[in-house]
Amino acid sequence: MAIEYPYSEQAEKATLGAMLVDEDSQRAGLSSLEPGDFFVPSNRLIFEGMQRISEKQLAIDITTVTDDLNTLGQLDSVGGVVGLTALVEGVVSANIDYYIDVLKEKKNLRDLLDLINQLTDDVAKKKIADSDLYLDDFEKKVIKIARNRRSGEFLTSANVISEIKEKYYQGAASKNHVIGCPSGYADLDRILNGFQKGDMIILAARTSVGKTQLAINFALNAARLTKKPVGFFSIEMPAEQIVNRMISTCSRIPNEKLRDFKLNQEDLIKFDEGVNKIADLDIYFDESSTRLIDIQTKARKLKNEHPDLALIVIDYLQLIEKEGKSENRTLEVSAISRGIKLLAKELDVPIICLAQLSRRLEQRPDKHPLLSDLRESGSIEQDADVVLFIYRDDLYKGADEPRRPETVKTELYIAKHRNGALGMVNLTFVTTTGEFSSYSQFSQ
Numbered sequence: 001m002a003i004e005y006p007y008s009e010q011a012e013k014a015t016l017g018a019m020l021v022d023e024d025s026q027r028a029g030l031s032s033l034e035p036g037d038f039f040v041p042s043n044r045l046i047f048e049g050m051q052r053i054s055e056k057q058l059a060i061d062i063t064t065v066t067d068d069l070n071t072l073g074q075l076d077s078v079g080g081v082v083g084l085t086a087l088v089e090g091v092v093s094a095n096i097d098y099y100i101d102v103l104k105e106k107k108n109l110r111d112l113l114d115l116i117n118q119l120t121d122d123v124a125k126k127k128i129a130d131s132d133l134y135l136d137d138f139e140k141k142v143i144k145i146a147r148n149r150r151s152g153e154f155l156t157s158a159n160v161i162s163e164i165k166e167k168y169y170q171g172a173a174s175k176n177h178v179i180g181c182p183s184g185y186a187d188l189d190r191i192l193n194g195f196q197k198g199d200m201i202i203l204a205a206r207t208s209v210g211k212t213q214l215a216i217n218f219a220l221n222a223a224r225l226t227k228k229p230v231g232f233f234s235i236e237m238p239a240e241q242i243v244n245r246m247i248s249t250c251s252r253i254p255n256e257k258l259r260d261f262k263l264n265q266e267d268l269i270k271f272d273e274g275v276n277k278i279a280d281l282d283i284y285f286d287e288s289s290t291r292l293i294d295i296q297t298k299a300r301k302l303k304n305e306h307p308d309l310a311l312i313v314i315d316y317l318q319l320i321e322k323e324g325k326s327e328n329r330t331l332e333v334s335a336i337s338r339g340i341k342l343l344a345k346e347l348d349v350p351i352i353c354l355a356q357l358s359r360r361l362e363q364r365p366d367k368h369p370l371l372s373d374l375r376e377s378g379s380i381e382q383d384a385d386v387v388l389f390i391y392r393d394d395l396y397k398g399a400d401e402p403r404r405p406e407t408v409k410t411e412l413y414i415a416k417h418r419n420g421a422l423g424m425v426n427l428t429f430v431t432t433t434g435e436f437s438s439y440s441q442f443s444q
Contacts, residue, residue, distance in 0.1 A: 006109045007039035011102040016046050017091035018099065019060060020084070025096040026050070026060050037103045039110065042078040045069065046087075062088070111145045136293045139300065143346070181310045181350055184221025185438060187425040191414055192386065195222075195311060195350035199418075200341040202317075202380055204355040204369065205390035206362065210410065211354045212236065213434040214390060214427075215313050216245055218352060223281040228310035230283045231302050233295055235319040239285035243278065245434050250274035254432040282306075291321045292339045303347045312347075314340065316354035317380065334379040341383040355380060357389075367396050371415050387416035392429070406432050409439065 015033070018025035030051065038044040049068040053060050062084050069075040078084065119138065121127075128134045180194025195201055195218075203218075205211045223230045234242050248255040251274025253267050263271060284302055289295045295314065303309050314320070317340070322332045337353075344351040357373045369389035374381045381387065391411040410429040414422050426439030 003113060005039060005113060007106045008102050009040055009043075011099045011106075012038050012040055012043040013087055014091060015096065015099040015103060016043060016050075017087035017089075018093040018096045019050060020062055020065065020088050021091060022093035022096070025093045026054070028096050028100065030054055032100050033103060037107045039106065042083070045074050046078050046084070049074070108145050112142070115141055115145075132291075132293060132297075136297055139297065143300075181222050182225045183218055184225060185425065185427065185436070187438065188412065188414075191421055191423050191425070192417065193420070195352065196385070196419070197348045197350060198345045199350045199385035200337075200344045200383060201350060201352045201386040201388065202355050202374070202384040203352055203388045203390070204357050204374060206357050206359075206369075209390050209392055209395065210429055210431075210434075210436075211356075211390060212242075212315050213245065213249075213429070214412075214436055215315055215352060215354055216242065216249065216434065217436045219283060219311065219313050220246060220249065220278075220281065222311040223283050224277075226310040228282065228308045229302070229306040230281075230310055231286070231299060231312040232283060233286045233289055233298075233312070233314045235287075235290055236315050237287075239287040242285060246278050247271065247274045248433045249435045250277045252430075252433050252435065255434060256432070290319070292336050295320065296339065296343050299343055299347060303349065309347070309349050312344075312349055312351045314351060314353045316356060318356050337380045337383045341385075367391070368411075369413065369415070381416065384416060385418045386414065389413040389415050406430065410436070 015025075015029055019029045029047075033047065035044050035048050035051075038047050046065060046069070049065050049072075050060050053064050053068055058064050062081070065084060066075060066081055069078060075081075079086070115138065122134070178189045178194035180192065180196040180199075182194050183189050183192070203211055203215060219230050219232055222228075232239075232242065244258055245255060247253070248258055251267075251270040253263070253270050253274070257263060257267065258271075284306075286295075286298055289298055299312060302312075317336060318333065320336050322336055340351055340353055355374065357369055361367060361369060361373050368391050371381050371387065374387065389412070391413065392408055393411075394408045408429050408431060410427045412425045412427055414424070416422070428437045428439050429435075430437075
C-alpha cells in the first residue's frame with residue numbers, strides 16, 4: 001500500500017503569506033528554507049520567485065512576485081494575482097518560526113520516506129553488493145536529514161557565549177578546574193584544559209615506547225574522574241589483553257605475574273581490589289572493528305546509547321583499513337585520519353587516536369619525535385587538534401650506561417595544540433605494571 005507524502009498546505013501558504021508582507025519573515029524564510037521544503041508545486045514556484053527577487057536586491061511583495069512569475073510564464077500555475085492575494089489574507093507574520101518548523105518537519109518525513117523506498121527497491125532488485133557500506137551510507141543520510149531541521153541559521157553571539165559560560169562554570173565547579181575530559185595528569189590538563197569535545201588527539205611514538213599503556217591510563221582516568229562512559233577500540237590486541245593491562249595498572253601487580261598466574265595471597269587481595277576498581281568503571285571495548293566504516297558505525301551506536309560519552313580511544317590509526325581498494329597508502333591514511341576527525345566533530349566527543357612514528361626517527365642523533373615524523377603518514381598532522389609525542393631516554397642508553405627498567409622518566413610533548421600552548425610534561429612510567437603518574441612521584 002502506497003504511503004502518501006506528508007505535507008501541510010496550510011503552513012506552506014502561511015509562510016509565503018508572511019513573507020509577502022513582512023521583511024523579518026522574508027529574512028527568516030530565505031535563510032532557513034529551500035524550494036524542496038514546499039511540497040505543493042505552486043507554492044514551490046512562488047518561493048523560487050521570491051529567491052530570484054531577493055538575488056536582484058528588490059523588495060518582495062505581491063507586485064514584484066507577480067511580475068517575476070509572469071515573465072517566466074508561471075503566473076497562471078500559482079492561481080494568478082488572485083492566488084497570490086489570497087495568501088496574505090489573515091496571515092500572522094509573528095508565527096513565521098512555527099511555520100518554518102512545520103515545513104522542515106514535513107520535509108524530513110518525506111526524505112525519510114524516500115530513503116525507505118530506495119532501500120526497499122535496492123533490496124528487491126538486489127543492488128546491494130556490500131551491506132556494511134550500504135548501511136553506513138544509509139546512516140549518514142539519516143543523520144544529514146536530522147541536521148537539516150533548521151539548517152543554515154547563524155548562531156548569535158549570545159548563543160555561543162551561553163555555551164562558553166556553561167563550560168567555564170562546569171570547569172570552575174570541578175575539583176581540578178578542567179573544562180574538557182580530564183587526562184588524570186595535572187600538568188597536562190593545565191595546558192590542554194582536558195581533552196576537548198570534538199577534538200582528535202593523536203598520541204604518537206615509536207614502537208614499544210608505551211603508547212597503548214598511556215592510552216589505557218587515559219581511559220581509566222577519564223572513566224574514573226568523569227563517572228561517564230568511555231569507548232576503547234583495540235585493533236592491535238584483544239580486549240582481554242587490554243583489560244589484563246588495566247588490572248595490572250589498578251592492582252599494581254606486575255603484568256608478568258598476572259600472565260603466568262604467579263600470585264601469592266597478598267597479590268590475590270590486590271587482584272580483587274584492581275578488578276573491582278575496573279568493574280565500577282563504564283568502559284566499552286571493541287576488538288572486532290578493523291575498518292573505518294565499522295568504527296564509525298559502532299561509535300555512533302555507542303554515542304546514541306550513551307549521550308554522555310566522555311572519551312573514545314582508538315589503538316591504532318595505521319592498522320585501520322579503508323573500504324575499497326587503494327594503491328596509495330598515504331592517501332588511504334589521510335582519508336582515515338579525516339574520517340576520524342569528522343567522527344569526533346559529529347559525536348562531539350574527544351577521540352584519542354594512537355599512531356606509529358616513522359623508523360627514520362631512529363636514524364637521527366636526536367631521537368625526540370618531531371611533527372615531520374608524522375607528515376609521512378598522510379594528513380594526520382593537519383587533521384589533528386592535538387598531537388602528543390612520547391619520548392623515553394632510557395630506551396636509547398648504551399649498554400654500559402645504568403638503566404632503571406622498572407621506573408622510568410617519560411617525556412610527553414604537546415607538539416601541536418590548535419587552541420592553546422605547546423609544552424612538555426614529565427611523567428613516571430612503571431614498566432612492570434604500566435602505571436603512569438606525575439613525575440613529582442618519581443624517585444630520583
